[in-house]
Amino acid sequence: MSQGISHRSYVSYIDKSREYYQAQGYERPYRWAHYEDVPFARLAKALSQCRLGVVTTADLGPSTAPRATKLYTAPNADGGHLFTEKSWDREATHTNDPETYLPLARLGEHAAAGHIGSLNPRFYGVPTDYSQRLTLEHDAPQVEAWMREDNIDAALLVPL
Amino acid sequence: MSLVARHLEAAGIPTVIVGSARDIVEECGVPRFLFVDFPLGNPCGKPWDVEMQGRITGGALDLLERAWLPRTTVQRPETWAEGEADERWRKRFMWVGDDNREALARAGEARRRAQTGRRQGNEAAE
Numbered sequence: 484m485s486q487g488i489s490h491r492s493y494v495s496y497i498d499k500s501r502e503y504y505q506a507q508g509y510e511r512p513y514r515w516a517h518y519e520d521v522p523f524a525r526l527a528k529a530l531s532q533c534r535l536g537v538v539t540t541a542d543l544g545p546s547t548a549p550r551a552t553k554l555y556t557a558p559n560a561d562g563g564h565l566f567t568e569k570s571w572d573r574e575a576t577h578t579n580d581p582e583t584y585l586p587l588a589r590l591g592e593h594a595a596a597g598h599i600g601s602l603n604p605r606f607y608g609v610p611t612d613y614s615q616r617l618t619l620e621h622d623a624p625q626v627e628a629w630m631r632e633d634n635i636d637a638a639l640l641v642p643l
Numbered sequence: 644m645s646l647v648a649r650h651l652e653a654a655g656i657p658t659v660i661v662g663s664a665r666d667i668v669e670e671c672g673v674p675r676f677l678f679v680d681f682p683l684g685n686p687c688g689k690p691w692d693v694e695m696q697g698r699i700t701g702g703a704l705d706l707l708e709r710a711w712l713p714r715t716t717v718q719r720p721e722t723w724a725e726g727e728a729d730e731r732w733r734k735r736f737m738w739v740g741d742d743n744r745e746a747l748a749r750a751g752e753a754r755r756r757a758q759t760g761r762r763q764g765n766e767a768a769e
Binding site: 529577636639 | 655661666678681682684690697712713744752
C-alpha cells in the first residue's frame, strides 16, 4: 500500500542549483530553457531498419580550447576513454563504467539482436555548456550536419 | 542536450533522451524522455550491471518507436537504493545547510576573486 509523501520524490535540480549558487553569493539565478511548443517527428521506417546515432555530453579530455571548437565526433572505440568532469554526483556514484552514460556496447547488442538496424560507427560529443545561444546556433546544427553525413534515422541523447 | 534534441526533431530526426534531471528536461520540453531516477552520472544503468543497462537502453528504443506525441516521459521502474539510502543521495547532492553555509560563501568569494584575477591577467596580456 502507498505510504504517501509530502513532497515530490524526484530531485529538482533547478531548485537545488539555484539555492547552492545563491549560498555561494550568486544572486542572479541561471535561466533554464523553457518552451511551450515541442517538435515531434515520427520514425520514417521500422526501428529494426534504422541507423541510430548517439550523442553524449562527456568530453574527449580536459579542454581549455575556445568554446566553438569543443564539439567532436569520435569512433565508437573511443567511447570508453571519455572525460566526465562536470555535473554528476561524486558522492553517490562514479563514472568508471562508460556504459552507464554512453551505452555503445549495450546498443551494439540491441543491434545484433535486430532491435535497431545498426549503430552508427561514430558518436557525437556536445560537452556540457551553459550558453543556450551557442547550443542553438552552433552545436545543434553541427550535430544535425554530422548525422546527415552518416544517414542517421534516429538519435539517442544522454546528458550526463 | 534537450535543445539539441529539439533541433534534431524539428529537422525530422526522431530523438529520445535518457536522463536523470527530470525537471530540467521537462521544463525545456522534449519529444521523448526516458527518466531514470538515479544520481546524476549513470542514467543508462548502474555501473557494471550489464543486464540493467540492457533493459534501460531497450526501454529507450521502445520509447523511440512507440511514443505518438511530444513531451512523452516514461519513468523506469529501477531504483538506486532502498528506503533511507535512496533518500540520502537526493538530500546530499548540492546540499546547503548550517554545516556548510559559511564554507560555500567563502568558496564563492574565492571563485569570484580568481575569475577577476584571470580577467585582469588576460587584459594585461592583450
